Amino acid sequence: MHLLTLILGKIRLVLSYLRAHLKASIALGVSLLLAGSVYAVTRPKQLVYVTAIAERGDLRQVVEAVGTVISETDVQLQFPTVDIVSHVYVKEGDHVKAGTRLAALRSGSLAAGIAGASAGVQSAQAQLEQLVQGSRPEDIQIAEAQVRNKQASLDAATQSLKNAEDSVKTALSQLAILKNEAAVSLSGQVATMGSTIAEQLATAKTALLATRGVFDANDVQDGIVKALPSGYDSFQLNTASALTIINALALAPSPTDYQTTLKNGDSARVALVTTADIVNRAYDIVSLLPISSYFTSTSRETNKATIATQKSYVQMALSTLDSGSKSLRDASATYDTKIGVQQTAIITAQGNRESAKAEINTYQTALVINQAQLALTRAPARQTDIDAAKARVRQAQADLARAVAQYNDTILIAPFEGTITKVHVKIGEMRPASEPAITMLGQAPYRIEMFLSEVDIPKVQSSQTGSITLDAFQGMHVPLRVSEIDAAATDKDGVSKYRVRLDFISPQAGLKIGMTGDAEIVTGFTPSVMSVPIRSVLDKADGSKYVRILDANGTSFTERTVTPSMEGEGGNVEVSGVEQGEVVVVLIKQ
DSSP: OHHHHHHHHHHHHHHHHHHHTHHHHHHHHHHHHHHHHHHHHHSOOOOEEEEEEOEEEEEEEEEEEEEEEEOTTEEEEOOSSOOBEEEEOOOTTOEEOTTOEEEEEOOHHHHHHHHHHHHHHHHHHHHHHHHHHOOOHHHHHHHHHHHHHHHHHHHHHHHHHHHHHHHHHHHHHHHHHHHHHHHHHTHHHHHHHHHHHHHHHHHHHHHHHHHHHHHHSHHHHHHHHHHOOTTHHHHHHHHHHHHHHHHHHHHSOOOSSHHHHHHHHHHHHHHHHHHHHHHHHHHHHHHHSOOOSSSOHHHHHHHHHHHHHHHHHHHHHHHHHHHHHHHHHHHHHHHHHHHHHHHHHHHHHHHHHHHHHHHHHHHHHHHHHHHHHHHHHHSOOOHHHHHHHHHHHHHHHHHHHHHHHHHHTTEEEOSSSEEEEEEOOOTTOBOOTTSOSEEEEESSOOEEEEEEOTTTGGGOOTTOEEEEEEGGGTTOEEEEEEEEEOSSOEEETTEEEEEEEEEESSOOSSOOTTOEEEEEEEEEEEEEEEEEEGGGOEEOTTSOEEEEEEOTTSSOEEEEEEEEEEEOGGGEEEEESOOTTOEEEEEEEO
């Protein structure tokens, strides 16, 4: 109690002193604070060592990648040809034996091809036997009859050609008579129509020139310049074009036949219709021109009357031309019908003539062949003929084999025993040859496929063991053995990787193609070796390796040359030159 009272008294004395000397106390405090800060900045930094202990134990080296369940007998069967599917013999889940029919395309024509090719083989063999045995009298008689038959057919075709040529001449003569009769009978109407065409074209030309004269007048030009009416430029161009056409028609020579005259009448009518459109447009333009001191109301009405008169002349000319064309067309209708019938008769006769010529060529060729066959039948068989007959037999047999192969291409056959996993085709559909028809899975065991980088692949060798943990069976490590390593890289998502296949060491139930999981391959194993973290092994300038051994105080280290060898899982590496329990520096922090 006495001690506590003494301490409290001392504190009171200090506080009293500080209150009495407040400024000096603050200055002292600031000085102490600054001194502490300077010391903290300028004092040497303490080094922190991240370390590890060299340990002796088993070291295992592995490479890891995603593994996928595959089967070497997971095949997609497709037809080598394109046609309509006629039969589907299996469904998904069916178990089939090797050689079982799975599906078929329509093959009626191919089956007929086999029958035809088979008949060809029999025919070729029969011809060979006939050559070997020699010709019989009956064969010679048949060959002679064939020659006589072809000769008779040739004679008949020759007579048919003569008859057809006579028919062509007769039809042409009758057509000329009809045309002459039409020309004589219709000559007066043709001449009248020609005059009518010329007169009406003259009327159209006069109307165009008169209309153009209206627009060339000074008062009308003044109104046009001031008002700038729409369509005036096109009116001028259309007028010039129409005059050019009318002049060309007027200068054309007068035809003597009614067909050409009617065509000229149609052309003249087009010109008159065009003229009527131009005159109507001119009338509208003049009607819409504004009245001025120069282009007076009297001027407009006078010019409108002039154009209206030309409009009526053109309409009368059009009516007169239509009347003349109808009269000539009605008068010539009978001749058109007769001439058309006669022209059809000429075409028919000419067709018969060409057909007869083709038949003559055919029978001439056939006659030559039959004559040669007759000579061949009469002649004894030669060795070269026998050899040729044997070649024909082989050719026919090859045709039969080809037909059988084409027929077989329409049938899908199971290549091995297995299970149908997918049926892509339906009866009645057209299946492209590039798409699978049926997918099946064989009885071969499943395997694991994984892709390794070019850094890891040198470590992998055949028969090395490994394991996989499939996503579908978490916690179960399935043992594997390396069976195949691809010699060439495979592009995998733009990266070159090497495919490795592994077999299951023991059969596994419940696997499905496409299952994936984390797979590893044990590429090396060394028992009871000294290892340190690979990050603690550093390079010297001369290429040798060293580690930093921390002293017992943990304040400094010494460098020691080591020889690393196999890298193991977990980031450790086997080294020589380090004792068990020694502390190696992995990283230095400041």
